[in-house]
Amino acid sequence: MSLLEISDLGIEFGRRRVRALDGISFTIEPGQRLGLIGESGSGKTVTALAVMGLLPPNAVVSGSIRLAGDELLGLDEGELAKRRGKLVSMVFQEPMTALDPTMRVGRQVAEVLRLHTGTESGPARERVVAMLADVGLDDPQRVADAFPHQLSGGQRQRAILAMALINSPELVICDEPTTALDVTVQAMVLQKLDQALTASGAACLFITHDLAVVSQVCDQVMVMLDGRIVEAGSVEKLFTNPEHPYTRGLVATARLDQVPPGQRLPVVEDFYSGGHR
Numbered sequence: 001m002s003l004l005e006i007s008d009l010g011i012e013f014g015r016r017r018v019r020a021l022d023g024i025s026f027t028i029e030p031g032q033r034l035g036l037i038g039e040s041g042s043g044k045t046v047t048a049l050a051v052m053g054l055l056p057p058n059a060v061v062s063g064s065i066r067l068a069g070d071e072l073l074g075l076d077e078g079e080l081a082k083r084r085g086k087l088v089s090m091v092f093q094e095p096m097t098a099l100d101p102t103m104r105v106g107r108q109v110a111e112v113l114r115l116h117t118g119t120e121s122g123p124a125r126e127r128v129v130a131m132l133a134d135v136g137l138d139d140p141q142r143v144a145d146a147f148p149h150q151l152s153g154g155q156r157q158r159a160i161l162a163m164a165l166i167n168s169p170e171l172v173i174c175d176e177p178t179t180a181l182d183v184t185v186q187a188m189v190l191q192k193l194d195q196a197l198t199a200s201g202a203a204c205l206f207i208t209h210d211l212a213v214v215s216q217v218c219d220q221v222m223v224m225l226d227g228r229i230v231e232a233g234s235v236e237k238l239f240t241n242p243e244h245p246y247t248r249g250l251v252a253t254a255r256l257d258q259v260p261p262g263q264r265l266p267v268v269e270d271f272y273s274g275g276h277r
C-alpha cells in the first residue's frame, strides 16, 4: 500500500469555479522523496494544502486522497487534526508566519509533541532540545528559550523543521522551505532536512521552483503546469532526457549542474516567448 495515493484530484475555487488543479494523480511510497516543481500559480501549494486538509472553505475538491489507507476527503476537522503533525506535517516557506511571535520557540515545539503524545513538560523539554540539536542548532537550550524574533532566518527555519519532525511523521510536506533564506544558509538547512529525513525514514513531498534544490533532496520529481502534472520521473531522467516541451525548456535554460541554488526557473511566458524549444 502506498503511503499517499492521490487519484484524479481536482480543485476549483469560488462561485466561478476557477480551476486550480485538473485531475492530478500520483503516489508516494513510505520513505520516498518526491519533488514537485513548477512556476508560481501552477498548483503546487493547493496540492499540499489538500493533503493537509487545510484548503480554504471556498475550495471545491473532487477525486481522492488516501493517506496510510484512509480517504481524507470528507473527513471532519477532528479526524484531519489527528493526522496533522503526527502522520503528516508541513514546513512552510516563511517561518515568521508559521511561528507564534509571542511564545518561546521551545514551548511551540513542545506543544506539537504534547498535542499528539500527551508528554509531560519535563520529558518534553528534553525531547525538544534533542530535536533542536538534531536539526543542527548549535545552542539548542538557548534557542528553546528564545522568542522567534531573537533568532536568525536559518535558525527559525530549522526550528520549524524540528516542529515538523518531532512526532516522527510518516510524510513531511515542504513548501519552498528555503526560498526565503540566503544561499549558504539554504544549503545548510537542506542538508539538515536531508539528514533528518534519512534518520527518521519519513517520506517527503518537496515543493520548489528551484532545480538545484530539488536534486539535493529528491530522486523523483514531477513537473506541474497549469494545474496538471505534465511530466514525472527520476531527477536524472528528467534532466538528461526531458519529454514534455515545458520540461525541455526548463532544462535547456537551466542546466542542473550550472544552476546556483536560489535561482528561479524560467516562467512559462519566458519559455513561449524566448524560443527555448
Ligand SMILES: Nc1ncnc2c1ncn2[C@@H]1O[C@H](COP(=O)(O)OP(=O)(O)OP(=O)(O)O)[C@@H](O)[C@H]1O
Pocket: 013, 014, 018, 019, 020, 038, 039, 040, 041, 042, 043, 044, 045, 046, 047, 056, 058
Ligand atoms: N484561496 C484561493 N482562492 C482562489 N484561488 C486560489 C486560492 N488559493 C489558490 N488559488 C489559485 O489556485 C492556483 C494555484 O495556486 P498555488 O498557490 O497552488 O500555486 P503555486 O504553484 O503553489 O504557486 P507559488 O509557487 O506562487 O506558491 C492559482 O491560480 C491561485 O490563484
